Amino acid sequence: MNDISQVFSWIDNHREEVIDLLQRLVRVPSVNPWFLEEPGQRYEEQVQDLIAEELRFFGAVIDRWQPDPQDLSKYQGKPGYYPDHKFNGRPNQAGLIRGVGKGKSILLTGHVDVVKAGSDWSVDPFSAVRKDGKVIGRGVVDMKGGITAMISAIKAIYSVGFKNAGDICIGTVVDEEAGGMGTLAFVDRGYRADGCILTEPTDLTIAPLCRGILWGKLTIKGRSGHIELPQSDWRNGGAVDAIRLSRYFLDQFDVLNADWANRKTHPLLPMPCQVYVAQLNAGDYPTTFAGQAELVFNAQYLPAERDHNFLGGKVKKEIEDFITSVSQKDEWLIHNPPKVEWLIDADCAETPINHPFVETCKASLLQVTDKAVIEGIGSHTDMGWFVNVGIPTINFGPGKPSVAHQSDESLNEEDLIIATKVLAVIVMNWCGITKLSQ
Known part of the structure; x- marks a missing residue:
């Protein structure tokens, strides 16, 4: 033996x-x-x-x-x-x-x-x-x-x-x-x-x-208002629905993911890196447009994308720049830019x-x-x-x-x-x- x-x-x-x-x-x-x-x-x-x-x-x-x-x-x-x-x-x-x-x-x-x-x-x-x-x-x-x-x-x-x-x-x-x-x-x-x-x-x-894992929270500011009544233009004090803006960002994340699906791949991984929204928190009352919405998301990154601290700083900036770019296409968001808060960066x-x-x-x-x-x-x-x-x-x-x-x-x-x-x-x-x- x-x-x-x-x-x-x-x-x-x-x-x-x-x-x-x-x-x-x-x-x-x-x-x-x-x-x-x-x-x-x-x-x-x-x-x-x-x-x-x-x-x-x-x-x-x-x-x-x-x-x-x-x-x-x-x-x-x-x-x-x-x-x-x-x-x-x-x-x-x-x-x-x-x-x-x-x-x-x-x-x-x-x-x-x-x-x-x-x-x-x-x-x-x-x-x-x-x-x-x-x-x-x-x-x-x-x-x-x-x-x-x-x-x-x-x-x-x-x-x-x-x-x-x-x-x-x-x-x-x-x-x-x-x-x-x-x-x-x-x-x-x-x-x-x-x-x-x-x-x-x-x-x-x-x-x-x-893979590295990022958790982030995107806070989108709207303006509350009675959901059952006519609203004036936001420039005149009308409501801005943060949930509608959330849908806009969700669609834009789909665009980003299509790009990442081609760029952020690895031969040892069965799926590309993506940005997935895991939580959506918005609104206060059934009769009021949401004055704020939070999108909590999970984004993955590859070892080749690590920054000088061995973390995902480069990818954080890429996502932040993307959100800024998306915001520039909406006049409300230009004047009320959303905020990104990073919760977790697992190397x-x-x-x-x-x-x-x-x-x-x-x-x-x-x-x-x-x-x-x-x-x-x-x-x-x-x-x-x-x-x-x-x-x-x-x-x-x-x-x-x-x-x-x-x-x-x-x-x-x-x-x-x-x-x-x-x-x-x-x-x-x-x-x-x-x-x-x-």
Whole structure:
């Protein structure tokens, strides 16, 4: 039996142990306090305790610390920095497993925080029940399944008598669901590697790219007036319907999207970048023209469009200039220009598909499955800062991204096992292994 077959056999024979670890992680309700009206107890630390207990099996050296916004203030204006975030009882953690040779190093990383459970669950969202070959619970996909797989992969390698030649670091961070300050603190701590895998859910595809995400709010000023009575021209004090102006901007966003559909594409992404209006808030009374309207929109951008701060400043200006141009075609809007407020700028990154690390990950995936799909992620992940400091990075993990944050979030047990095998093979191929007795 060859080296890989021994590892696969261990994983198959300890399938229940792998699933049990996932269940134990999910049963700690580590909801990011940003989602809670009364944060109460900080459960993220309990998840880190559980992970640390697992990592000690490999003799990992544990480093645990709480991110400090004051210490990170040098990153103001850059991705992941939020001066008002608090981290009391919410530590980051790194488990370093030193190699015994000259192999390349790897960082396996993920976030321990989850979004709140929400409603409409058929089971207790933190019970991690098993049903029809799946584990159901908040965070099974995003992303405690990935954390389980990376821990179990290293455990399998050690359990059959191998040790890594290159260093392995298992990093688990907080606060990803509220902006990524945990990852910023992790990179600031000085952790580096020759390759990095975020075990975010990718449905077992290799994702060396994620898009940047902008949330914006366009406020359009109108003038209220009785909706049932004749109105004079606005120059003479008549009403101006902000909802009508909203329709005008919605039509113009369609024009912009047609342009973006041709220009803002990427061969690894199934859809182009677009500006989508997600919320429309307008009006006060059924008898009054809306005096104001707000359009909250989502816009995506590509790594090639990042500004000097690794963010979407160039795309923000493009959208602002477009809105200004549109406004110049309406006399009311010329005198009453709409206002754009930026709510979120979640960064992006890309690792070239011909990079040796990506090629190693692809070859490793083919040692487990009969296909290796490489596809970018249309949303944001925390890969940006790792790429920014020179670490080739991919996203790879079990679970369909589309079920993250949903009620009855679930993960196929078989996908968890496959992901564990793939991560084990990547570590063996990239870091190298040797027999413990050697």
